[in-house]
Amino acid sequence: MRGLAAMMVAIGVVVAANVAAYGHDTQVDVSVAHRFTLSPETRALVRAVHAPLRIRAFLASHGGAADDARFLLSRYTELNSRIRFSVVDPDAHPGEARRFGITRYASVVLTYRGRRVDAPDAEELEISTAILRLLRGHVRSVCVLTGHGEPALDDTAPDGLSAVADLLRHNAYEPRDLDLSTSSIVPKDCAAVIVAGPTDPLLPAEVQALDAYTKADGRLMVLATPTSRADPNPLIASWGVRFTGGLVIDPARSENLDTANVIVERFPSASPVDAGVSRLQLPAGGGLFVAVPPDRPGLSVARLALASGRSFVETRPDTEIDFDGLDIPGPVLVAAAADDSRVAAGETGVPGRSGARIERTRVVVAGDVAFVTNRFLDHLSNARFLLNGINWLTEEEQLLATTSRPSADRPLPFTPERQTRVLAVTVGAVPGAIVGIGLVPALVRRLRRRRR
């Protein structure tokens, strides 16, 4: 009888729990890489949708792909009710497929405020990219300097920049090469110019062209490298940042035994470039320092990333890797952002108004180029940092499609600092705790005996 009663109570509890759960949609994603949850970038993006957005995924209505798409797109609609989706079987509804010009499976059509963007696949990265393009309403060119031994945008080798090209495309930018040997002017439609690790010096005319571009409301990103004969200082010195050369060494925070493969964990600025950036991996980079001229009140420089207090710039890396009097002590600045706002005479650009207008130059400098190569771009927050930098330069809102496809890898750099902590816990704290717990009964017994 009591067993029956217990069973009834248990059934009642299960039914009540189900009824309570039915009206709520709380989910917990316990998968390692949060495969079933939209990324924080996508969530921010979805919140920025303020008008009806329609997603049509053209997939065979049966089978895994359609189910996966429904699951994924439901995550979007749960976050924002302005987003609606449908999975259309182009074989069963050829009229709708024709209306949208669909010629292949897995095409996804997104429409928003009369604009249309197609995603090539029903995956989060592709759909978020399309939403970002819809929200922005335009795609801006990012020009990457070539002709001096820079890693190439179409190079898929570990030292290439094809991953940067993909990242930019996924975030409503169109990367393209900029060859200043054939044209001495930076095209006006370059929303930003990236100088990514030239190994050969730029010609004076090229430096002049970039300088003229930057001074005229230009947006420049310089990724310097110490293993180069090209001096980046003529491009950046006017903006209060200088490249020290040398090699940044960080005995406290570096990848395993390679002290030049620096892990950066200090981001002291409030700049949007640092938003969402937790750690960077900068292999074989050089140092920077800030020297703002006193006669430039409109120029401000943000220290974006600093190596640890034990870091230093080894000025003679070819001969030794030890701190001495010739080296520059840390914490070493490895990335900086300069903003120079000036009042310029002339047209305001606003119809019916004349007079002064504001000119603004923005420059982002990093003492390393390897961190954006295919080998390292996906490491830690490298991709996020690069994209934040481009968004800040182009004055786009800090909305991102995801910076990379979800990965099962969860890298945890085993820096010397961490090694020390692990050693302290495994050799000190854990055995100490065991011994301590073992001693407690003995101490208790001794105390009891004394009381007696």
Place this chain on the structure above:
Amino acid sequence: MTRIARGLAATALVATALGGCHHAPRTTADRPVAIVTGAEAVGASIVVSAAGRSGPVPAGDMRTALAPLLAARVLDQPEGPTSYGLDHPQARLEYTTASNRPVVVLVGAPDFDRHFLYVGREGDRRVFLVPAAVLRRVLALVGVTVAAPS
């Protein structure tokens, strides 16, 4: 084990069993289906016609591909025939079975990526998708060109 524990264990088993029940949603069939079955095709003559032209399908590969005539996919709940070009079919295949019973198959428009052609059978409301490669040579007999896939 006490009665209470036994009761709880039984409840857990029932709850687990009920939780595992899953009714798969009904989907459009994607199994190969015979539009004209082997039994119907044995000994049948097949005539293809389009736009006033007609001719028998010769024995050999062409006939083998049509007898039986198989569909790669079936739409059990199709839209109207207009959507699939079956209101004005570009060709028709007429099977006359060994028992002199006619079976008429209508060939409609290509699908969205031109890998398949929509096909209907008179008296059957379902719509079938037949690989374009199966019908390309047969339709060429009566001057109908089936475009290559996109």
